[in-house]
Amino acid sequence: MPFEADRAVPGLIVKFGDYPLHHGGVGAIRSLGRLGVPMYAITEDPYTPAASSRYLKKSFVWPTTGTEDPDHLVEGLLRIGRRIGRPAVLVPTDEEAAVLIAEHQDVLAGRFLFPRVDPALPRRLASKQGLHELCVEHGIASPTAAFPQSYDDIVAFAEKARFPVVAKNREAFLRRTRPAVNGTTRIGTREGLLRLARDWGERPGVILQEYLPREDAEDWIVHAYFDRNSTPLAMFTGVKVRSWPPHAGMTANAYVVDNPELADIAARFIKQIGFSGVIDLDLRFDRRDGQYKLLDFNPRMGAQFRLFENESAVDVVRAMHLDLTGRPVPEGEQRAGHRYIVENIDLPALLAYRRSGYTTPHAPARASGTELAWLAGDDPLPFVTMLARFVRPGAKHLYQLWRTNRRGGKTSSSS
Template sequence: RIARRIGRPTVLIPTDEEAAVLIAEHQEQLADGGKFLFPRVERDLPRRLASKQGLHELCVEHGVASPAAAFPESYADIEEFAASARFPVVAKNREAFTRRKQPAVNGTTKIATPEGLLELARDWGEQPGVILQEYLPREQAEDWIVHAYFDADSTPLALFTGVKVRSWPPHAGMTANAYVVDNPELADLAARFIKQIGFTGVIDLDLRFDRRDGQYKLLDFNPRMGAQFRLFESESGIDVVRAMHLDLTGRAVPEGEQRAGHRYVVENIDLPALIAYRRSGYTTPHAPARATGTELAWLATDDLRPLFTMLARFVGPGARHLHQLWRTNRRGGGTARTTPE
């Protein structure tokens, strides 16, 4: 219906994992007659990348570092894991669509003790759809971001790297404050992995640099546009969405260096995150001392409606969010992130 209403070829841009999977698994119908333009990719690859288990297996297969993980199939498996694992651990919903229909945890959840894990797991059913992952200590780690667009040959036409300074909930949630920081090693790692798996399209990667062994460990592979994609723009004015649009419509993507030092701030969550991080004494060594510019998530002087909408919606959900965090912390001894993984 949308294709008929628009009446000409239209670029499809997935904004969550489910949309990326949907497009990949219905490529022929969506491309029929030139209705929609999108990167063609191996049919099952986005679903595998969006799956925590599938991503971990791909990392092992291609020699990319990732946190140690377990994939329990029963409560007995969880009991066995709890008896031998080193705590704290992290629990995540295993599959993209399951997190919408029957989430086991309300986002990424840090669990401090075996007893906390066993108590939470009682609500996960006979087949718990979770991944239990090694926790990388915040005191010995840094959170990094990669946003990029890869063409039909899995060659990057736009590739950006940045460091996450603060998140909310602290150290386990969505980006609250981040900077564009040049990191050639990380850019090369991401480009090689994408080439190996043959992915095409926009990516949003979350990695944690583990100072204990000097490795970047891939936490999340989002085969779609990221929420903070506007932080990353080249000096020629190209971000990942513009790169994708230009490429799919047969035009050249201008080259240009990324805007190093540019900052991204999510107004409604960065203040509480700032307070929490100052109390903990945590700092990010690679964050620039001064921003070269700031990209705000909600406020735009030419259109104030998103800001007012955010404020109106923040009060009720914010209270429920804090209540859920309190319940999870009380039961599992951890901190939950209620944004999608």
């Protein structure tokens, strides 16, 4: 290892909501734990894959939904900080956590370390409407979008729209009890849109977006860490080969692919908005007009971040820990051709993609190396725990997602 982390400063995985099979959290525990950094994590129960990692010093069992009163969540975080007993680097794994930390950073700063940022910015970036407005303001390409305020607005939109269109929850980072749509929903006809919209209430919380056909598009991802001056200390680009549900969900298989143009777009946008911290971006290259269109901005670590590591063994989580503890972040080229596989969802995704005939033109013919999301020779228990929890309910969940996808409702997540 060409660098040493500050082992006196622990890390804390912060997650709100019930999603125990989260490989990103396991990846972060391993990434810093292998450097000798003491790792802690908030978990739904004592039997999650993250809780079983050999690199986890202690799990704090705290079931949450992400919809609790913010003061309650802040107090819970502070209570955990007191139990850890020394300042810890916060590693949020969802938008709820990233937004909470940003909006309460003055209260949390005495107990934790995290990138300081405009308190309102992460919430705006995680919002579909807020992100679209920022893209327009700073000249970043994004899909054409409308933000209806009433059913009449939707009727007017339907008269002029070119179908299919895509509907998303406007405030997608909030896990509401009854969201307007189930993730990203592709709507094929005017009649279908009007039928769905009748259930969205007087003030529909949706964004209606142009559909970028997959036969004319490529899915790209950017992961990076930016310091307090919005300067990239670690920057990576890659292509998403498969996702689950197909073409609209969580990354199941991806490759590291050099793309200087895309890296420049991301770096320029981050500098313009003044963001600091880890980012996970989803962009779709539209071959029809030659533009990279920003679909999602996750102001936190992405679940597939372990795809990316530079020649100095730095990933975005390590870069953050090094920077926040006052240590230099070693530079290096990314591992072009490296592959990432999420074992429990890549097989069904592979079968679905073979049926559709879709391929990713920029994926290498042969991987230069492979990183598995769950299985690791030095830390096998998270994989075993995942299997034990996944087999029956996981298979049922995959089937439900597939059925939703077949009906035209596609759950989108870049995690």
